[in-house]
């Protein structure tokens with residue numbers, strides 16, 4: 012284990028300990044909300060957004076303790092590498108898909124940027140600028156601190172923002188935009204067009220959108236009881252609220268004016284890495300129990316780790332059956 016991982020885990024624990032009682036209660040409420048959603052209760056997007064922000068406020072710190080600082084599971088592109096190495100490979104592939112003409116002069120947009128570590132990676136690879144937004148101020152605070160620590164304030168810009176509102180950037184600003192398991196799992200079908208339109212607006216002509224996103228595959232069948240059972244079990248584990256088909260997203264992108272260059276399944280499955288992480292979290296439960304005992308963590312966290320376990324098993328089954336994909340690839344281009 013290297014120094015950066017130890018430091019990240021310690022900072023995660025400190026940030027968990029510093030959360031206010033209101034934050035902890037809001038996270039518990041969000042967790043219960045997801046359970047009600049899972050049981051089929053109809054929900055409003057505004058309530059879903061609040062629950063997502065409240066939940067991620069705790070989850071991002073909790074998972075950073077388990078070396079999941081970038082909150083997504085990549086495909087296992089290289090079996091000799093772990094989660095982090097495969098995240099880097101996945102990010103390099105998405106950057107390649109953006110086909111930047113002048114990387115060093117580029118300005119990219121990271122949608123749902125989490126703690127800004129993917130933006131940082133892109134900025135180091137291109138030599139250019141990256142802006143990112145996220146609904147959760149806690150993650151944005153971590154991203155801003157990290158940019159300052161790396162001396163990259165002039166090239167990394169983070170702010171609170173919401174996919175469901177007009178993007179707070181001028182039209183034609185970006186040479187490319189990208190997302191990693193952060194955009195489409197939070198939209199109902201009828202809401203896709205508005206965000207696709209915003210993406211189109213903020214990109215320059217000729218610029219591309221590329222992603223690695225959770226989507227159902229065309230084989231998922233809502234009338235198949237087993238598909239529905241697996242979906243119900245794994246969705247809260249992904250901390251996602253919705254499941255779209257690639258065709259839904261591509262239709263919205265085309266409707267906004269994009270040309271869809273690629274819409275394809277992940278190059279490799281993610282479940283082997285999900286299973287590695289599940290094992291790590293299982294081992295970490297002793298630590299969680301101890302922290303609950305001294306009241307640093309609220310008692311429901313262990314329960315939510317249980318959910319991660321059972322949801323993780325359902326995810327593996329769904330991915331093996333090829334009915335859902337954590338890293339569906341879409342590349343879309345705004346015509347010149």
Ligand SMILES: C[S@@+](CC[C@H](N)C(=O)[O-])C[C@H]1O[C@@H](n2cnc3c(N)ncnc32)[C@H](O)[C@@H]1O
Pocket residue numbers: 060063064067080081082083122123124125126127129144145146147150172173174175190191192193194197
């Ligand atoms: C699975 S995580 C991926 C985060 C990031 N891309 C990464 O890999 O670290 C999903 C992210 O989407 C963010 N998110 C969810 N709904 C959002 C919304 N409506 N607007 C902006 N960000 C949102 C969450 O706060 C979370 O950081």
